[in-house]
Amino acid sequence: MADLATTRAESAEVKKLAEGIKKDPEIKTMSSWLTSWGEKVPAAGDSSEHTGHSMPGMEGMMTGEEMKDFENASGKAFDTAFLTMMVKHHEGAVAMAKTEQKDGAYQPAKDMAGAIVTSQTAEITQMNKLLGKN
DSSP states (O other): OHHHHHHHBOOHHHHHHHHHHHTOOHHHHHHHHHHHTTOOOOOTTOHHHHHSTTSTTOTTOOOHHHHHHHHTOOHHHHHHHHHHHHHHHHHHHHHHHHHHHHHOOOHHHHHHHHHHHHHHHHHHHHHHHHTTOO
8 A cells, every 4th residue: 555655645744654654664574473483474465465355354454445446546535545544454453463462472573562553553643633533
């Protein structure tokens, strides 16, 4: 989603937010954990990864139809769709991170979960402000 903002977003704030989201190191860190444990790392751009098909019930994941509509949007419509769906995605990430903090066994993952709760809650506040909800 954040990759599309470079060419589709109208708002400079949305573009800047998307650039920050793309730089988040969590995916790289979690991928390295999976590799070190001998587990398969999902391929970048795997559509099931983005639509939630690989993890039923996962909060904050877009449906295939939502992703199709999003990919076809541009300008202000893109900005609104990006912010709305990214808030939903971040809310799901925060919920999963809180579960990890509560139930996790691997301390580095629990530590990362705390950082995710903090950073993504701040981004949710920023996105809601851009949507005019604050």
